[in-house]
Each structure stands twice: as structure tokens, then as C-alpha cells.
Amino acid sequence: xxxxxxxxxxxxYAEDRTFFPIPxxxxxxxxxxxxxxxxxxxxxxxxxxxxxxxxxxxxxxxxGLNLVIGWAGQxxxxxxxxxxxxxxxxxxxxRFGIPWELSLLLGGCMASFIGVGFAFAALRVKGxxxxxxxxxxxxxxxxxxxxxxxxxGGTQATLQAPxxxxxxxxxxxxxxxxxxxxxxxxxxxxxxxxLKRSSLGxxxxxxxxxxxxxxxxxxxxxxxxxxxFATSSFIGGVSxxxxxxxxxxxxxxxxxxxxxxxxxxxxxxxxxxxxxIGSFFGAAFILLMPGQMNNFFAWLAVTLNAPxxxxxxxxxxxxxxxxxxxxxxxxxxxxxxxxxxxxxxxLLVWPFGYQQK
Amino acid sequence: MDIIMLGELAIxxxxxxxxxSLVALGIVLIYKSSSVPNxxxxxxxMLGSYVVLGYANIFNIGIWYAIPLALITMFLLGIGIERVxxxxxxxxxxxMILMMTLGLxxxxxxxxxxxxxxxSRPMKIGISDDPLFLGPIxxxxxxxxxxxxxxxxxxxxxxxxxxxRGIVLRAISDDYTASWSVGISVERGVALSWAxxxxxxxxxxxxxxxxxxxxxSLSSLLLKGVTVAVLGGLDSIGGAVLAGILLxxxxxxxxxxxxxxxxGGSRDLVVAATLIITILIRPHGLFGRHDIxxx
Numbered sequence: 247x248x249x250x251x252x253x254x255x256x257x258x259y260a261e262d263r264t265f266f267p268i269p270x271x272x273x274x275x276x277x278x279x280x281x282x283x284x285x286x287x288x289x290x291x292x293x294x295x296x297x298x299x300x301x302x303x304x305x306x307x308x309x310g311l312n313l314v315i316g317w318a319g320q321x322x323x324x325x326x327x328x329x330x331x332x333x334x335x336x337x338x339x340x341r342f343g344i345p346w347e348l349s350l351l352l353g354g355c356m357a358s359f360i361g362v363g364f365a366f367a368a369l370r371v372k373g374x375x376x377x378x379x380x381x382x383x384x385x386x387x388x389x390x391x392x393x394x395x396x397x398x399g400g401t402q403a404t405l406q407a408p409x410x411x412x413x414x415x416x417x418x419x420x421x422x423x424x425x426x427x428x429x430x431x432x433x434x435x436x437x438x439x440x441l442k443r444s445s446l447g448x449x450x451x452x453x454x455x456x457x458x459x460x461x462x463x464x465x466x467x468x469x470x471x472x473x474x475f476a477t478s479s480f481i482g483g484v485s486x487x488x489x490x491x492x493x494x495x496x497x498x499x500x501x502x503x504x505x506x507x508x509x510x511x512x513x514x515x516x517x518x519x520x521x522x523i524g525s526f527f528g529a530a531f532i533l534l535m536p537g538q539m540n541n542f543f544a545w546l547a548v549t550l551n552a553p554x555x556x557x558x559x560x561x562x563x564x565x566x567x568x569x570x571x572x573x574x575x576x577x578x579x580x581x582x583x584x585x586x587x588x589x590x591x592x593l594l595v596w597p598f599g600y601q602q603k
Numbered sequence: 604m605d606i607i608m609l610g611e612l613a614i615x616x617x618x619x620x621x622x623x624s625l626v627a628l629g630i631v632l633i634y635k636s637s638s639v640p641n642x643x644x645x646x647x648x649m650l651g652s653y654v655v656l657g658y659a660n661i662f663n664i665g666i667w668y669a670i671p672l673a674l675i676t677m678f679l680l681g682i683g684i685e686r687v688x689x690x691x692x693x694x695x696x697x698x699m700i701l702m703m704t705l706g707l708x709x710x711x712x713x714x715x716x717x718x719x720x721x722x723s724r725p726m727k728i729g730i731s732d733d734p735l736f737l738g739p740i741x742x743x744x745x746x747x748x749x750x751x752x753x754x755x756x757x758x759x760x761x762x763x764x765x766x767x768r769g770i771v772l773r774a775i776s777d778d779y780t781a782s783w784s785v786g787i788s789v790e791r792g793v794a795l796s797w798a799x800x801x802x803x804x805x806x807x808x809x810x811x812x813x814x815x816x817x818x819x820s821l822s823s824l825l826l827k828g829v830t831v832a833v834l835g836g837l838d839s840i841g842g843a844v845l846a847g848i849l850l851x852x853x854x855x856x857x858x859x860x861x862x863x864x865x866x867g868g869s870r871d872l873v874v875a876a877t878l879i880i881t882i883l884i885r886p887h888g889l890f891g892r893h894d895i896x897x898x
Contacts, residue, residue, distance in 0.1 A: 321698065367879070371886045373697050374640050378833060382878035385826060389872045393865060508705055515702050561717035568710030575703050576691055 295420040302427040304529040306434040310481030316520030318474035319454025321377035324384030330502030332357035332483020333490040357483025365475035392499035423492035524583020536563035620851015621750035625807035626828030629800040635838040636772035636796035642704040645825025646711035651805030652812040681798030723818035749810040836891020
């Protein structure tokens with residue numbers, strides 16, 4: 247009834263290829279876009295700067311990681327390191343005097359350049375061994391970032407992000423930062439939506455399904471693996487830089503440690519492999535859940551009159567996060583994106599569903 | 604640098620390396636009998652030693668009585684992991700399985716942190732702190748005993764994989780479907796491998812925590828365990844032992860020289876580099892089986 251397909255005729259090829267052929271989808275997307283544009287005036291500044299802004303930046307990063315895992319089918323356990331490379335490069339470039347916009351691009355290119363190094367591991371191995379070698383590269387990057395004073399300023403140092411000038415205009419305050427994050431997230435989302443229907447995307451999918459078979463039908467699988475790693479590293483690098491410039495405002499090596507890589511992977515898995523809307527859901531879920539769980543357990547402890555130690559309380563969100571990964575893998579391996587699709591498929595024919603067996 | 608220092612670094616490295624093999628043995632066991640790369644081994648090592656301490660505290664008994672209890676508990680836990688987490692994942696793509704073991708890793712780590720807290724505590728199992736003199740070379744008793752236990756376990760497992768049940772486990776690792784079709788209970792086999800691996804993890808946990816105390820850093824043994832397992836070949840028990848010795852010597856000597864240059868903390872870097880180089884040059888390790896892929 248809502249997702250009415252009747253009356254949607256494809257008379258031109260261009261219409262057949264639109265993002266959202268069903269009118270309700272278009273309405274929903276426009277409403278969401280409008281909401282995201284007026285969000286600074288609707289939500290409180292706390293919600294804007296602690297929930298919406300990081301959510302958008304993390305979502306862009308998750309989309310980038312999804313490109314390499316969900317589309318190209320290559321493991322990447324070192325995505326946080328790639329984000330860190332982008333962040334540190336752009337901070338240093340900006341401090342050196344390069345304009346902010348260019349230093350973002352430079353950060354992305356640097357991340358892409360080093361991220362291709364991860365792909366050379368993919369040249370020789372795949373599956374489990376690729377996962378382990380990217381894991382080792384993450385450890386190596388961690389070590390380099392924290393132990394080379396020229397990059398991080400030493401093991402314990404924090405690197406302040408310089409003020410942001412966009413086209414010579416000083417950007418300050420969370421509202422302008424929010425719009426930067428929104429713009430980047432939209433760019434990445436549109437890129438990924440387009441990727442789905444381009445020849446590049448189809449080539450990546452064929453590499454994911456079976457790279458030898460892809461090579462047999464003429465898809466140069468190593469070339470596409472390189473492209474996947476380079477593109478996703480570019481997205482990750484710029485996202486890392488934006489994360490530092492707009493959210494953390496200072497860079498420390500721990501912000502890009504192995505735990506963050508695993509968290510990003512968890513976002514991809516919980517959201518759904520190769521699902522764009524799932525990336526939004528997954529990032530939101532993993533970002534918001536620990537805080538909510540902490541509140542919930544604190545409330546539970548007070549109501550049940552069972553005092554929990556501070557240490558216990560501080561580790562319970564992590565335990566819930568681990569069990570969430572386990573539960574999602576057991577119940578819905580394709581994640582929240584698949585759940586959304588199930589709901590949508592149900593609504594497509596509602597109220598005249600198919601006969602249940 | 605004189606030759607005695609080099610020798611001391613090398614021998615201590617070899618002993619520490621054998622203790623890494625203890626962690627790696629658990630990974631190899633599970634991989635050899637179910638083709639699941641277990642990234643939760645580090646957390647299981649940590650959980651095992653916490654359980655030992657927990658039993659010693661609750662029942663107010665000596666550590667030596669708590670260890671058998673903990674071994675039984677971890678054995679059951681291993682069976683439980685297979686039943687709850689891995690049975691439904693059989694035949695799924697490897698990323699799901701890797702993510703599952705990572706989820707288990709996070710879960711076990713934070714559960715043991717939230718139950719027992721993060722402060723480091725000693726585990727006294729009666730190994731003397733006096734150094735062992737071997738000529739001019741100083742050795743640590745804890746490392747010597749750990750290395751001995753690793754060798755004993757190696758012997759046991761080499762024997763085990765020649766028994767009937769061991770052959771069953773190897774068949775399961777080869778092909779789940781083929782094993783089912785000849786009447787092997789794959790679920791039981793996988794459960795058994797997880798249970799044994801949890802027991803080995805507990806032993807490794809006890810030995811490691813007698814060196815460095817019981818705290819969260821035990822779970823970071825995972826990287827070293829994985830490196831040893833990959834270097835030796837993921838399905839080779841002898842490989843795990845030899846690779847442990849090699850990695851230990853290499854790490855000890857290389858970081859002994861590197862630390863002076865880069866100012867400490869180069870151990871993890873050496874290990875990570877070893878892992879990458881191994882995978883790039885010889886992905887199936889020293890003695891691992893080289894799988895041929897079919898399209």
C-alpha cells in the first residue's frame with residue numbers, strides 16, 4: 247500500500263536505472279535529506295555534536311570499509327590505521343600551511359597510497375591469511391604512528407588540530423562542523439549508490455564471488471582488488487581527517503588502534519555486508535549502544551538494589567558489544583540492512599501478502 | 604655486543620618462544636580439527652587464569668587444587684562455545700567465522716574484566732624466582748618450566764592425532780560434508796577440539812601469569828600465538844613448536860638490538876613483521892599443508 251509499485255512504468259532505460267524507482271522511497275529520502283539539513287535547528291546542540299556528527303563521520307568510514315569487504319570481498323583488519331594515516335597527514339599538511347580542503351585531499355591520497363600496501367598482501371593471499379596480514383599491518387602502523395615523534399609527537403602526545411578554514415572562511419562551532427560531516431557523508435553515500443550500478447561495482451562483485459572465475463571471464467582481479475583498496479583507503483583517510491578536525495579536535499595514537507578497527511568491522515557486520523543503508527544502521531547501533539547499555543545497567547543496579555562496582559559497570563558495555571556481534575552473526579548474519587529489507591519486502595505487498603505455508 | 608649476551612638473548616628467547624607455542628598450540632588444535640581460525644585464544648588464555656584465581660579465592664583452596672577445577676570448567680566452556688556459537692556457523696564464509704571468534708574475544712575479555720576487575724594480581728604456583736645459572740647465562744625458572752610443559756603437550760598431541768579420535772578430527776578438518784557422509788559426528792569432533800584447546804589455553808594462562816601476573820595483557824598473547832601458528836603452518840603441531848622457538852629467538856635477539864636504537868617497545872613490531880613476511884613469502888608456513896583451490 248505504501249510502497250506501491252503499480253503505475254511505475256519504465257519506458258526509458260534512464261528511468262530503469264534511477265536510484266529509487268518507487269515514489270515512497272523518493273519521499274522518504276527527501277524527508278531524511280530535509281531533516282538532515284535542518285537538524286542543527288531541530289536537535290539540541292548536545293545531540294548534534296555527540297550523536298549526529300560522529301554518526302555521519304563513522305558512517306562514511308564504514309561505507310568505505312564496506313566497499314572493500316562487502317563489495318570486493320577482501321578482508322581489512324587495519325582500517326583504523328588507514329584512517330589514522332589520513333588524519334595525521336592532513337593535520338601535518340594543514341599545520342605546514344596547506345589550505346584545509348587540500349590537506350584533506352592530501353590525507354586521503356596518502357592513506358590511499360599506503361593503503362594500497364595492504365592490497366599487495368591481497369596479491370598473494372586471500373581469506374584468512376589476508377585477514378591476518380592486514381591485522382599485522384595494523385599493529386605495525388600503530389607502532390609507527392606512536393613511536394615516530396615526527397608523526398605523533400611521541401608516545402603520550404596529543405596533536406592539536408588547527409582551526410578549520412574553508413575557502414578562507416573560519417569555520418567554528420558544531421553547526422558548521424556538522425555540515426562538513428553531512429556533506430562528506432552524502433558524497434560517499436552517492437558514490438557508493440552509483441558504484442552499485444557501475445561496471446566497476448559489478449567487477450568488484452565478481453571478484454568477491456570468486457576471483458579465479460572472474461579472471462576466467464576477463465575481469466583482471468588483482469587490478470580491481472587494488473582499486474578497491476585504494477578507493478576505500480581514500481574514503482577512510484578523509485573520514486579519519488574529518489573525524490579529527492570536526493569531532494575529536496586532537497589526534498592521539500589510541501584513536502586509531504586495533505580496537506577501532508574491530509569496532510569498524512563490527513559496524514559493517516552488524517549493518518550488513520554490502521548494504522548501504524545497513525552501514526548507517528550499523529554505525530548508529532555500535533556508536534549508541536554502549537552508552538545506552540551503561541545507563542540501562544546503572545538503572546538496573548539502582549532498581550534491583552544491587553550495587554555494581556565502577557569497574558564492572560565500565561566493562562559491561564564491552565561485554566554487551568561482544569555479545570551483540572555474536573548474536574547478530576547467529577540470528578541475522580546479513581545484519582540490520584537485511585532486517586530493513588525484510589520489512590520493506592513485507593510492506594511492498596502489504597496488505598496482500600503471499601500465502602503463508 | 605658480546606657473544607654471551609647474544610647467547611643469553613637467544614636461549615631466553617627460545618624458552619619464551621616455547622611458551623608462545625603453548626598459546627599457538629590451542630589455535631593449531633582448533634584449526635587442525637575444524638578449520639576455524641580461533642582469534643579468541645588470547646581471551647581464553649586470560650579467562651583460564653582468571654578462573655584459576657577465582658576458584659582459589661571462592662573455595663579458599665590452594666592454587667594446585669584450583670587448577671584441575673579450572674581445567675574442567677574450561678573444558679565444559681569449550682564444548683559450550685561450539686554448541687552456542689559455532690554450530691550454526693558451519694559452512695558460512697570465513698569472515699563470519701573470524702568475526703564470531705573476535706566477538707567471543709571481546710566478550711570473554713570484558714566479562715572477565717567486569718567480574719574480577721582490571722588490577723593485576725600475582726599467580727603463585729611455587730616456581731622459584733631465583734635465576735638458573737647455565738654457565739655464564741642467566742635463565743628464568745618460569746620460562747624453563749613453561750618450555751618443558753610446551754614440549755610435553757607437543758608430545759601428547761602428536762600421539763593424540765595418531766589415535767582413532769585424532770584421525771576423526773583430521774578428517775573433519777579436511778571436509779565437513781565428507782565426514783558427515785561417512786558417519787562422523789562433526790559437531791562432537793569440533794566440540795572436542797574446542798574443549799581441548801580451552802584446556803591448553805588454561806595451562807598457558809597459568810604458566811604465563813606466573814611470569815607476568817593475571818591481567819588484561821594476557822589476551823595480547825594472541826598476536827604472538829597467531830604469528831607462531833602461521834609461521835609453523837596452521838595445521839602443524841610440530842611446526843608450532845619449532846616456529847615458537849624460532850620466533851622467540853628472532854624476537855629476543857632482534858628486539859635486544861633494536862630497542863637500543865628505537866628506544867624500547869620493538870617486540871610487537873618484530874612479531875608483526877614476522878607475521879607479514881611469513882604470509883607474503885610462504886602463506887602455508889613451514890610445515891603447513893598447501894591447499895590447492897578449486898574453482
